[in-house]
Amino acid sequence: MPLKDMPLDQLYQYQGTNPCPADFWEFWDRQLDTTEKIPVDFTVTDSEIPHSRHVGFYDFYMTGVDGGRIHAKYIKPRIQPDKKLPLILQFHGYPGASRGWFELAAFAGIGFAVLAMECPGQGGCSQDLGGRLGTTASDHIIMGLDGPPEKMYYVQTFLDTCLLVRAAEQLPGIDAKRIFVNGGSQGGALSLVCAALNRNKIQRCAAAYPFLSDYKRVYDMDRDLVVYNGLRYYTRWYNADGARTEEIFTKLGYIDVQNFAERISAPVLFATGLMDEVCPPSTQFAVYHKIRAPKKLFLFPDYGHEEIGAFDDKLISYFTGETLQWPT
Amino acid sequence: MADIGFESFWNERRAEISKIFFQYRLEETGIETECGVYYRMYLCGIDGTELTGKYICPKKETTAVPVVLQFHDEKSMSRSWFHLSRYVAVGCSVLAPDMPDLKMESMERAIQEGLLWSRLTEILPHVRQSFVYGEGAGGAVAAACAALNPNIAAAGILYPLCCGYRTVYEKDYDTGFYQGIRQYFRTEDPEHRKEEAFFRQLEKTELLNFAPFVKQDILLGVCMEDAVTPPEAQLELFGKLSGTKILKRYEKHGHELNNFFENEWLKFLLERTDEKLPA
Numbered sequence: 001m002p003l004k005d006m007p008l009d010q011l012y013q014y015q016g017t018n019p020c021p022a023d024f025w026e027f028w029d030r031q032l033d034t035t036e037k038i039p040v041d042f043t044v045t046d047s048e049i050p051h052s053r054h055v056g057f058y059d060f061y062m063t064g065v066d067g068g069r070i071h072a073k074y075i076k077p078r079i080q081p082d083k084k085l086p087l088i089l090q091f092h093g094y095p096g097a098s099r100g101w102f103e104l105a106a107f108a109g110i111g112f113a114v115l116a117m118e119c120p121g122q123g124g125c126s127q128d129l130g131g132r133l134g135t136t137a138s139d140h141i142i143m144g145l146d147g148p149p150e151k152m153y154y155v156q157t158f159l160d161t162c163l164l165v166r167a168a169e170q171l172p173g174i175d176a177k178r179i180f181v182n183g184g185s186q187g188g189a190l191s192l193v194c195a196a197l198n199r200n201k202i203q204r205c206a207a208a209y210p211f212l213s214d215y216k217r218v219y220d221m222d223r224d225l226v227v228y229n230g231l232r233y234y235t236r237w238y239n240a241d242g243a244r245t246e247e248i249f250t251k252l253g254y255i256d257v258q259n260f261a262e263r264i265s266a267p268v269l270f271a272t273g274l275m276d277e278v279c280p281p282s283t284q285f286a287v288y289h290k291i292r293a294p295k296k297l298f299l300f301p302d303y304g305h306e307e308i309g310a311f312d313d314k315l316i317s318y319f320t321g322e323t324l325q326w327p328t
Numbered sequence: 329m330a331d332i333g334f335e336s337f338w339n340e341r342r343a344e345i346s347k348i349f350f351q352y353r354l355e356e357t358g359i360e361t362e363c364g365v366y367y368r369m370y371l372c373g374i375d376g377t378e379l380t381g382k383y384i385c386p387k388k389e390t391t392a393v394p395v396v397l398q399f400h401d402e403k404s405m406s407r408s409w410f411h412l413s414r415y416v417a418v419g420c421s422v423l424a425p426d427m428p429d430l431k432m433e434s435m436e437r438a439i440q441e442g443l444l445w446s447r448l449t450e451i452l453p454h455v456r457q458s459f460v461y462g463e464g465a466g467g468a469v470a471a472a473c474a475a476l477n478p479n480i481a482a483a484g485i486l487y488p489l490c491c492g493y494r495t496v497y498e499k500d501y502d503t504g505f506y507q508g509i510r511q512y513f514r515t516e517d518p519e520h521r522k523e524e525a526f527f528r529q530l531e532k533t534e535l536l537n538f539a540p541f542v543k544q545d546i547l548l549g550v551c552m553e554d555a556v557t558p559p560e561a562q563l564e565l566f567g568k569l570s571g572t573k574i575l576k577r578y579e580k581h582g583h584e585l586n587n588f589f590e591n592e593w594l595k596f597l598l599e600r601t602d603e604k605l606p607a
Contacts, residue, residue, distance in 0.1 A: 048591075049591070049594060049595060050595070050598055050599075052419065052598050053419060054386075054419040055418060075417075077363065077417060079362055079363065079388075099587055100587025100588065100590045100591045101591050101594055102590040102591055102593065102594040103411075103414065103590060105417040105594070106410050106417065107413075108363075108414075108417035109361075109364060109384075109413030109415065109416040110361040110362070110364070110410070110413050110416075111361050111363050307585070309408030309410070309411060310408070312408045312409075312411065313359075313408045313409045313410050316359055316361065316409060316410055316413070320360070320362070
């Protein structure tokens, strides 16, 4: 086994390092109550891709929790017009955009509609209205870290997934009882958080090498680079002597995926590449261990933070089975 | 074009294939979805070797469908079942051969094998039109197939290898896929006494030589930060193509997954498969 992180037997025991704020669920229940009062406002329009006899390609827009315009790609196969379709909510990696139309069409190829939300202010077309206290010169993890937690970038983005689920339930021809979530890296994180915050609305969840987990472990491993680079910038600029370390990481605990895991009710299919140098395997195991719902982990010892075709193939039977069948 | 008997060489390779009695078999994979039927494909190769690939057909089509023959890049195998399912979404079948030995030194064989697969698409049941798509080394195979098989309707090619061997050498791209060039000169001909003869050997798989024979509609993607194969030679290839052609040039992309080009390929394919709905 490769050794980019702790040995495998320790990974199987690891429970995470980052502190969890004492009022974590009180805080999130408050945010959910507030978000529940926001009316869902969305439109679906034709996209740059011409419709085919088999499938429609649409742009989806909704108003996010901060009032910004959120964009998603929406693809809907025309299989049987009278039959409601299952839907995948697909989330993308950091700091990109929803994947291409043709790549996403693979979901239509296995019989699903797909709604691929783009995170505000990243590589897609979703708007981030900003206005948060603190630096905007580095990554989104630390955006809003100097202000109240409810204004942190990822608090708002996580809540946007709640509006997305409500919008998805209202999409014509979609089976609201078969809404599933999927994604890798940031997309894996958003899948898990979306499943936790929309408990009982998300029926299946798949997540590959989730980002946004166990920030303190990342920091301790000196992996505060690439997607986690914001942690290093923030430390160098605002915590050079380490006096605020406990305070900073506790606050980051509000947006730490491992803290959401216990509330997921949907089954979770999970993938980790042991050569992952972007999101260390231990930070992923910390999430996995805290999931109480039925779950299955696939390890890919020779893969890093990259497309894992063998895992993508497992999604087919996992998502398409009328009843849950764990891939082998 | 260099006088290397290029045409006669490839005519002979074509003739070898025309003598073959196609032997293939489909094996069910156990993958079942609402829209597609998933098969493992086995094809008897020119020398009797068993070739493998993935084959997915739309499930509910009652009429013949277009098929896309998709060739993968070097150091890879056919893309995942999930990846290939995108074709079923737009009403196409897809056949994706596995080519485990895509090396510069074995490209003659790879191209002939590609041609064999392209001929197979013509005899598959419920197929009405064949398209080819390829990336990198698979792009080279796809382009050569289009040149050698006029029955192919159109092709999508992203950053093809085997394009401009001279430029590869002169611009120091002779590592990775092309390392055989540097290796040859360092070990066999350090003073370059036989340079002409060496490059003449490579002319048989030089895409610039295939280009004038490509008459179909071609969508070509060139990434200007390509560190694997020189973009200037790919632009030269585009200039030499003799059919209707579309160039998509990506200034700051390299030899990597390119969703923008995939979207263009989707549009290109939809325009040619009559699957579009009126606005």
